[in-house]
Amino acid sequence: MVIAGLGVIAMLSEIFSFKKLLYPLVLLGLLAAAVLAGLDWNHDTRIPLFGNMIMFDNFSAAFTIVLSFTGFLWFIMARDSFNEESSLTDHYALALFSLAGAVVMVSFGNMTMLFLGIEILSIPLYVLAGSRKTDVHSNEAAFKYFLMGAFASGFLLFGIALVYGATGSFDIPKISLYVAEHATNLPGFFYAGVLMMLAGMAFKVSAVPFHFWAPDVYQGSPTTITAFMATIVKTAAFAALFRLFSNCFIPAATTWSGVVWTLAALTLLTGNITAVYQQSAKRMLAYSSIAHAGYMMLAILAMNKFSATAVLYYTASYSVSTIVSFTVLQLVAAHKGSDLLESFNGLAKKNSFVAVVMTIAILSLAGIPVTAGFFAKYYIFTSAIDSGFTALVIIAVIASLIGVYYYFMIIINMFFKESTDDSPFVIGAAHRFLLIVCTLLILALGLFPDIILRFWI
Amino acid sequence: MQAGAAAGSAIDYIPIALMFIVAVGFVAGTMYVTHILGPKRQTRIKQESFECGIEVQGNARTPFSVKYFLIAILFVLFDVEVIFMYPWAVNFKQLGVVGFVEMMTFLAFFLVGFYYIIKKGALKWE
Amino acid sequence: MTVYLFYLLSFIAILSALMVVFSRNPVYSVLYLIVTFFAIAGHYVLLNAQFLAAVHVIVYAGAIMVLFLYVIMMLNLNTYNEMQKANWLRFGAVVSGCLLMVVLVGSLKGAETMQPGAVHDANIGLVSNLGNVLFKEFLLPFEVSSLLFLAAMTGAVMLGKKSIRS
Numbered sequence: 001m002v003i004a005g006l007g008v009i010a011m012l013s014e015i016f017s018f019k020k021l022l023y024p025l026v027l028l029g030l031l032a033a034a035v036l037a038g039l040d041w042n043h044d045t046r047i048p049l050f051g052n053m054i055m056f057d058n059f060s061a062a063f064t065i066v067l068s069f070t071g072f073l074w075f076i077m078a079r080d081s082f083n084e085e086s087s088l089t090d091h092y093a094l095a096l097f098s099l100a101g102a103v104v105m106v107s108f109g110n111m112t113m114l115f116l117g118i119e120i121l122s123i124p125l126y127v128l129a130g131s132r133k134t135d136v137h138s139n140e141a142a143f144k145y146f147l148m149g150a151f152a153s154g155f156l157l158f159g160i161a162l163v164y165g166a167t168g169s170f171d172i173p174k175i176s177l178y179v180a181e182h183a184t185n186l187p188g189f190f191y192a193g194v195l196m197m198l199a200g201m202a203f204k205v206s207a208v209p210f211h212f213w214a215p216d217v218y219q220g221s222p223t224t225i226t227a228f229m230a231t232i233v234k235t236a237a238f239a240a241l242f243r244l245f246s247n248c249f250i251p252a253a254t255t256w257s258g259v260v261w262t263l264a265a266l267t268l269l270t271g272n273i274t275a276v277y278q279q280s281a282k283r284m285l286a287y288s289s290i291a292h293a294g295y296m297m298l299a300i301l302a303m304n305k306f307s308a309t310a311v312l313y314y315t316a317s318y319s320v321s322t323i324v325s326f327t328v329l330q331l332v333a334a335h336k337g338s339d340l341l342e343s344f345n346g347l348a349k350k351n352s353f354v355a356v357v358m359t360i361a362i363l364s365l366a367g368i369p370v371t372a373g374f375f376a377k378y379y380i381f382t383s384a385i386d387s388g389f390t391a392l393v394i395i396a397v398i399a400s401l402i403g404v405y406y407y408f409m410i411i412i413n414m415f416f417k418e419s420t421d422d423s424p425f426v427i428g429a430a431h432r433f434l435l436i437v438c439t440l441l442i443l444a445l446g447l448f449p450d451i452i453l454r455f456w457i
Numbered sequence: 458m459q460a461g462a463a464a465g466s467a468i469d470y471i472p473i474a475l476m477f478i479v480a481v482g483f484v485a486g487t488m489y490v491t492h493i494l495g496p497k498r499q500t501r502i503k504q505e506s507f508e509c510g511i512e513v514q515g516n517a518r519t520p521f522s523v524k525y526f527l528i529a530i531l532f533v534l535f536d537v538e539v540i541f542m543y544p545w546a547v548n549f550k551q552l553g554v555v556g557f558v559e560m561m562t563f564l565a566f567f568l569v570g571f572y573y574i575i576k577k578g579a580l581k582w583e
Numbered sequence: 584m585t586v587y588l589f590y591l592l593s594f595i596a597i598l599s600a601l602m603v604v605f606s607r608n609p610v611y612s613v614l615y616l617i618v619t620f621f622a623i624a625g626h627y628v629l630l631n632a633q634f635l636a637a638v639h640v641i642v643y644a645g646a647i648m649v650l651f652l653y654v655i656m657m658l659n660l661n662t663y664n665e666m667q668k669a670n671w672l673r674f675g676a677v678v679s680g681c682l683l684m685v686v687l688v689g690s691l692k693g694a695e696t697m698q699p700g701a702v703h704d705a706n707i708g709l710v711s712n713l714g715n716v717l718f719k720e721f722l723l724p725f726e727v728s729s730l731l732f733l734a735a736m737t738g739a740v741m742l743g744k745k746s747i748r749s
Contacts, residue, residue, distance in 0.1 A: 054723060090741040097734035104727065112724045120731050127738035162690075188690035195686075470628050526653050527743035533646045534732050534739075540638050541725070544714030551711075556718050559726070566729035570736040579740045 030072040030099075055172070060107030062312050063239045067106065070231050070319045071099045076434040077327045078224040091131065094124035095228065102236035106243065111160045111170040114240060118156065118204065121236060122149045125229060129221040141220025148203060148213040156200030162193025176248045183251040191255045197244070198256060204237040205293045208266040218286035223333065226282065227326035230289045231319040238296050242311050246303055253303070260301045261392060267294030268399035276406045281329055282339040284406060285322075288365060291403060292318055298380050298396060302387040310379040317364060317372030317445050324361035324438045327431060328354055335425055344410055346419030354427060355414045357435045364442045366407040367400050372445035379449075527579060538567050585629055592629070596622035609655045613648060620644040634710045 078095070101120030108114040126149060130142025164170060166187050167178040179186065199210065206214035218226045249256065271291030278284035296314055299307040329339060331354065336343040348355035364371035377400065381393050427435075545552070545560050552559075574580060599618040606612045620643045627636035717725055 090737055093737050094734065094741070097730065097737070100730060101734075110724070112721065113727070116724055116727050116731060120727070120734060123731065124734045124738060127742055130742065133742070188692070189687075190690075192686055192690035523657070523743055526650070526657065527739060529646075529650055529653055530739045530743070531736065533642070533650060534736055536646050537642060538729075538732065540642060541717075543637075544634065544710050544717055547710045548714035548718065551715070552718050559718055559722060563726060563729045566726075566733055570733045574736060574740055577740050577744060579744055 030068045030075065054104075054107050054113060055109035056107050059239075059243065059308060063106040063235065063315075064103050066312065066316050066319065067099065067102050067232060067235060070235065070323065071095075073320070073323050073434060073438060074224075074228055074231065076430055077227060077323060077330075079430055091128065094128050098122075098124040098128070098228070099232060102232055105236045106239040108240065108243070109172050111164070111172070111175075114244065115153070115157060115160060117236075117240070119153065121233060122153070122204075125149075125225070125233065128225045128228070129217060131225065132222050135220075137220035138222065139220075141217045144213050144220075145217045148217075152200045152203030152210075154200075155196050155203070159193045159196030159198075159200060162189045162196065166190035166193065172244075172247050176250075179248060179251050186252065191252065194249055194252060194256055195259060198259060201237060201241045201244075202263060205234060205241065205296075206290050207263045207293050207297060208270045208290065209263070211267070211270070211290050211293075214290055215283055215286045218289070219280065219283045223282065223326055223330040223339075226286070227323055227330075230285070230322050230326065234289065234293065234296075235315040235319055238293075238300075238311055238315060242300055242308065245300060246308070250303065257301060260297060261389070264294050264297035264301060265392060265395050267291065267297060268396050272399045272402040272406075276402065278406075279341060280339050281341050281344065281410065282333075284341070285325060285329065288403065288406075289322070291399065292365075294399070295377060295380055295396060298384045298389070298392060301389060301392070302380075302384040304383060304387050306379070306386065307383040310376075310383045313372075313379055313445075313449070314376040317376040317442065320438050320441045320445070321361045321364040321371075321373060324357060324435060324442070325365065327434060327438075328358040328361070331425075331427055331431065335423075341409060341413055342417075344413040345417040347414040347425070350419065350425040351427070353432075354425070354435070357439050358414065359411050360439050360442055362407045362410055364446070366404045368404070370443070370446045372442045372449075375446060375449040524582070531574060531579070534570075535567070538563075589626070589629055592622045592625040595619075596626070610652070613651045613655065616651070617644050617648055620648075631709070634713050 074095070075092075078091070098121050101117050101122070101124075104113055104117030105121060108117055126142055126146040129145050130139050132138035160170070163175065166189060167175045169175055169178065179190075203210045203213075218229065221229070245256070268291060271287050271289075271294055275284050275287035275291065278287060292314075296311060299311045299314065302310075332343050332347065333339040344358075347358070360371060364373035367373045367377040377396075381396065384393050384396075541563065542560070545556065548556065596619050599615040599622065602615040603612045603619065606615060620639060624636040624639040624644070627633070627639060
């Protein structure tokens with residue numbers, strides 16, 4: 001039950017300032033939240049809670065599991081990076097709050113809950129992005145993220161207000177009913193509202209005309225926080241976007257599908273092409289995450305019975321691969337003191353384990369077969385073709401070919417270039433555990449894609 | 458906050474509007490009148506701002522500590538919290554025990570936050 | 584009579600909002616913003632939403648504006664330097680702003696003929712009605728918002744505390 005999960009998460013963060021035992025407690029709590037969400041599986045009907053404020057169905061249960069598990073992995077990853085700072089517990093608390101917001105976002109049943117969820121997700125992140133207080137880049141990241149996020153929230157709120165004005169309700173089922181009944185004579189400002197909500201959400205997922213904040217923010221924030229933004233925020237935002245559009249606005253699809261089409265195409269091309277020119281691996285991953293937003297837009301556009309699964313599968317595989325790549329990036333950057341692509345030179349010789357793991361993660365991001373990323377892309381594409389968006393799929397395939405090029409630059413650097421120094425590269429047990437688990441997940445998802453899919457259709 | 462005025466309408470606010478007009482008018486009026494009536498003897502020393510007889514150093518626009526800002530922002534948070542209590546207080550009887558429990562849950566969250574603030578020493582000056 | 588009041592308040596609101604943007608001195612901007620807030624509070628009263636009007640004055644014109652002033656005082660404003668923005672950027676901003684306006688005006692134009700979705704209740708903005716809705720139907724958002732406040736508190740303390748120590 002989502003509330004229980006929320007309660008666990010919130011309560012955990014309360015004890016923070018008093019106990020050092022917090023860390024294992026957080027991990028256990030997140031696993032428990034995932035299990036609780038799993039127990040709620042397969043109630044065929046939706047469980048409306050608190051007068052439809054929250055609608056807990058299979059969709060939200062699945063995404064809650066993905067989110068809490070990603071959170072679990074993230075906490076393992078983040079362990080070392082906060083230890084030296086005095087405000088360790090603050091970081092944990094904020095990350096947990098943010099996670100709670102994400103859970104609200106994937107299970108909202110009312111526009112107010114959507115908005116609150118987004119705010120709870122974002123506000124801790126504004127702070128976390130700036131948590132390296134003496135670093136100018138971190139400050140810049142926090143500031144840019146905050147300003148852009150505030151604008152996005154404003155747009156979203158204005159959109160919600162217009163939709164409310166047109167339909168007379170905040171309640172998702174009621175709106176959907178109204179839209180279905182009055183599909184032909186909806187007032188013009190209803191469409192304006194839908195488009196503004198789309199713009200607000202596009203800010204959050206960094207789709208292309210609204211992506212300008214993303215590279216700077218991703219690069220400036222501490223690497224762990226960047227990993228959080230790239231995984232949990234993106235998953236939650238896409239789940240919310242999908243939920244919103246599939247539940248509410250399908251009858252009005254003719255207005256927004258063209259817009260989403262353009263957004264997706266622009267995002268795919270800009271993200272992938274710009275990523276090729278990056279010197280810094282972190283910035284490259286930022287652009288790659290923009291590009292991945294483009295692929296997921298395809299599923300929202302397609303909007304058939306298969307696309308919910310496609311989004312779920314994509315976010316899961318993308319999150320796991322991203323966690324691995326950011327962990328390795330963080331380790332390498334700590335080792336070399338820079339996050340340029342050259343820092344990866346000769347990694348395979350120094351620590352072949354890390355190099356192999358990184359290779360698998362990157363292959364998954366690029367969408368090479370046997371990894372999870374391949375099937376993720378495959379499902380998205382088939383779902384889009386089913387709905388007749390062949391032209392866009394062709395663009396996406398071209399874009400992912402470009403993607404393969406820059407992903408391979410890292411692999412080439414790792415395996416075929418010599419490092420300039422030969423200090424040993426060692427990693428701790430926790431990170432080793434994390435990398436092994438993630439890699440197994442990537443391979444498992446890639447080899448047996450139906451472990452997620454079987455539950456659904 | 459007129460809680461009791463059940464069928465209030467904009468007309469009921471004329472006294473308040475009047476009060477605003479009088480208040481603003483009084484301030485503006487006195488300022489204008491003193492300006493007119495007072496003697497004008499403009500020297501350089503007269504033009505300086507009065508700092509209890511101490512000579513002015515620099516100007517008023519100096520950056521000041523973030524401490525004030527932290528206090529202010531915490532104040533805003535608790536201010537908003539109090540706002541939530543108005544509609545609760547008005548409906549206190551009607552909402553009964555359930556409403557009470559609801560509000561106490563809400564307040565419990567805030568008290569935890571308050572405890573956290575004190576514990577962290579955010580309100581300590583120095 | 585309320586119609587004239589509406590036009591008067593709207594005029595004040597729009598005028599002072601424009602002044603916020605065009606004032607060279609940021610303190611003047613803040614003062615004009617307060618005027619805007621009061622005008623909007625007046626609109627709330629006209630809509631019979633007294634609670635919102637009071638809250639608007641207390642929170643926005645009172646508390647938030649103090650924060651604005653603090654921020655302005657924290658910035659060093661002795662030297663006045665406006666960043667030179669590229670011309671195409673300005674042009675783009677103007678064009679997109681105008682486009683947004685066209686879209687909004689166009690979409691709201693047909694609004695007066697349509698049937699309102701919700702039945703209008705004149706007393707809906709009164710404090711007691713609002714309380715009933717807030718504590719019954721919108722209970723969960725209310726409680727969840729406390730989580731939001733908690734997050735904001737933690738964040739504020741975390742960012743603000745360092746400056747106390749160093």
